[in-house]
Amino acid sequence: MLVVGLTGGIASGKSTIAKMFTDKGIPLICADELARKAVEPGSSGLEEIERVFGNQVLDREGRLDREAMAEIVFRDPSARKRLESIIHPFVASEKERIIRELEALGHSMVLVDVPLLYESGWEGSFDLIVVAYVPRQLQAGRLVQRDKLSLDQAEARLAAQMDIEDKKKRADIVIDNTGDLEHTCRQVTAVLKKLEAVVIERES
Numbered sequence: 001m002l003v004v005g006l007t008g009g010i011a012s013g014k015s016t017i018a019k020m021f022t023d024k025g026i027p028l029i030c031a032d033e034l035a036r037k038a039v040e041p042g043s044s045g046l047e048e049i050e051r052v053f054g055n056q057v058l059d060r061e062g063r064l065d066r067e068a069m070a071e072i073v074f075r076d077p078s079a080r081k082r083l084e085s086i087i088h089p090f091v092a093s094e095k096e097r098i099i100r101e102l103e104a105l106g107h108s109m110v111l112v113d114v115p116l117l118y119e120s121g122w123e124g125s126f127d128l129i130v131v132a133y134v135p136r137q138l139q140a141g142r143l144v145q146r147d148k149l150s151l152d153q154a155e156a157r158l159a160a161q162m163d164i165e166d167k168k169k170r171a172d173i174v175i176d177n178t179g180d181l182e183h184t185c186r187q188v189t190a191v192l193k194k195l196e197a198v199v200i201e202r203e204s
């Protein structure tokens, strides 16, 4: 099983690129989705969050108020670490479980979208790492536009992550998402060819 990590900065195009891979039949595991599952109503993750942060981060129905949580953790690194220590172990074990499941189904490759792959020191869990790259200014612009954030809120989120240029330097493969979607899609096609060649080489 070739386990390929897909990372990048916030709003650098990971989901957009991941969808291009899934459209070509590659199975995808999304860490943001697993992170949501970790705090579903009734989960031990949500209970732990209430214990640590109080009910200021819950909405009226008792679900996680993601906006309130974001305002706290993107401005306070120690609060962020506390939240991550609740969520990340669940994400890591679920990821492993799904990989084994896909392997049993006969898949030879899986893409795992992990926004904080480098920040969390998860490099060792992947055979190859693809970085979705855009320059920081474009990243901030797309973030403001997509999430309707103020520039100040966007900057706080960007500051909570490793700089995109550093991620680009560490990558095995870079997909530059600066241009239009067609330009990105052409790169995805070329990268997939490379990955398929690696699978064949490993199997022979």
Ligand SMILES: CC(C)(COP(=O)(O)OP(=O)(O)OC[C@H]1O[C@@H](n2cnc3c(N)ncnc32)[C@H](O)[C@@H]1O)[C@@H](O)C(=O)NCCC(=O)NCCS
Binding pocket: 009, 010, 011, 031, 032, 035, 065, 066, 067, 069, 070, 073, 080, 083, 084, 087, 088, 091, 114, 115, 116, 157, 160, 161
């Ligand atoms: C703070 C939360 C509630 C904000 O929720 P919101 O719906 O606004 O954002 P969402 O979950 O869709 O994340 C959007 C992006 O924010 C960035 N981000 C999320 N968590 C973090 C973090 N701990 N540090 C830095 N960047 C982060 C990522 O680029 C991510 O793709 C949420 O992001 C969260 O629970 N974060 C902690 C879990 C985590 O580390 N997730 C990242 C993948 S494991």
Ligand SMILES: Nc1ncnc2c1ncn2[C@@H]1O[C@H](COP(=O)(O)OP(=O)(O)OP(=O)(O)O)[C@@H](O)[C@H]1O
Binding pocket: 008, 009, 010, 011, 012, 013, 014, 015, 016, 017, 032, 115, 132, 142, 143, 146, 177, 178, 179, 180, 181, 184
């Ligand atoms: N090549 C492109 N040209 C123009 N807009 C783009 C391009 N790629 C992505 N976008 C837009 O930029 C925004 C960010 O992209 P996307 O949601 O894929 O990023 P992401 O890295 O998955 O973000 P997050 O880390 O928050 O999950 C979205 O609104 C998306 O539609």
